Amino acid sequence: MTDTKSLADNAAQAYQTGDFERAATLYTQAAAGVQGVEAAELKNNASVSWLQAGNAQAAYDAVQDTAEVFAAAADIRRQALALGNEAAALDALTRHHEATAHYQSCADLLESIGEDQLHASVMQSLAGLLMRRGKLFDALIAMNSGLRGVKSPTLKQKILRTLLKIRW
Numbered sequence: 001m002t003d004t005k006s007l008a009d010n011a012a013q014a015y016q017t018g019d020f021e022r023a024a025t026l027y028t029q030a031a032a033g034v035q036g037v038e039a040a041e042l043k044n045n046a047s048v049s050w051l052q053a054g055n056a057q058a059a060y061d062a063v064q065d066t067a068e069v070f071a072a073a074a075d076i077r078r079q080a081l082a083l084g085n086e087a088a089a090l091d092a093l094t095r096h097h098e099a100t101a102h103y104q105s106c107a108d109l110l111e112s113i114g115e116d117q118l119h120a121s122v123m124q125s126l127a128g129l130l131m132r133r134g135k136l137f138d139a140l141i142a143m144n145s146g147l148r149g150v151k152s153p154t155l156k157q158k159i160l161r162t163l164l165k166i167r168w
Helices: 002-016 020-032 036-053 056-063 066-072 076-092 096-112 116-132 136-148 155-165
Strands: none
Touching: 002 020, 002 036, 020 036, 020 056, 036 056, 036 066, 036 076, 056 076, 066 076, 076 096, 076 116, 096 116, 116 136
């Protein structure tokens, strides 16, 4: 356990200094020493690190099936975040249809537990994906949906809300 904690601490430090590949490798090694939710969390951290390092396939491989671990533990927030990480990896792999479905599932879970800022962030990612695919109207709907439930919007979110209300 101490070795796992040491590996995870070193991984976090590597991530903070921008050594994403090393961070991902250390998180993966740490995950191998534990099971269940703890391993799933470390795999999610590895996925984020791999994505930052530019290795989308390794990011997807790391995060795949972690959402199910969190679902079995009734940890809806981390289940949603795992789906979001999986969506980001799928998006980077240009598997857009799957990424869209994962982003939507993630957003639905976050909305169900009242995580309005995270929900808005995920819907913004979904809107970006839809825009890149040329689905501008769907992107506007996704962005509007994400901003609708935000209780304390940031300045950027207030501006986006205003822009979305403009009649063309």
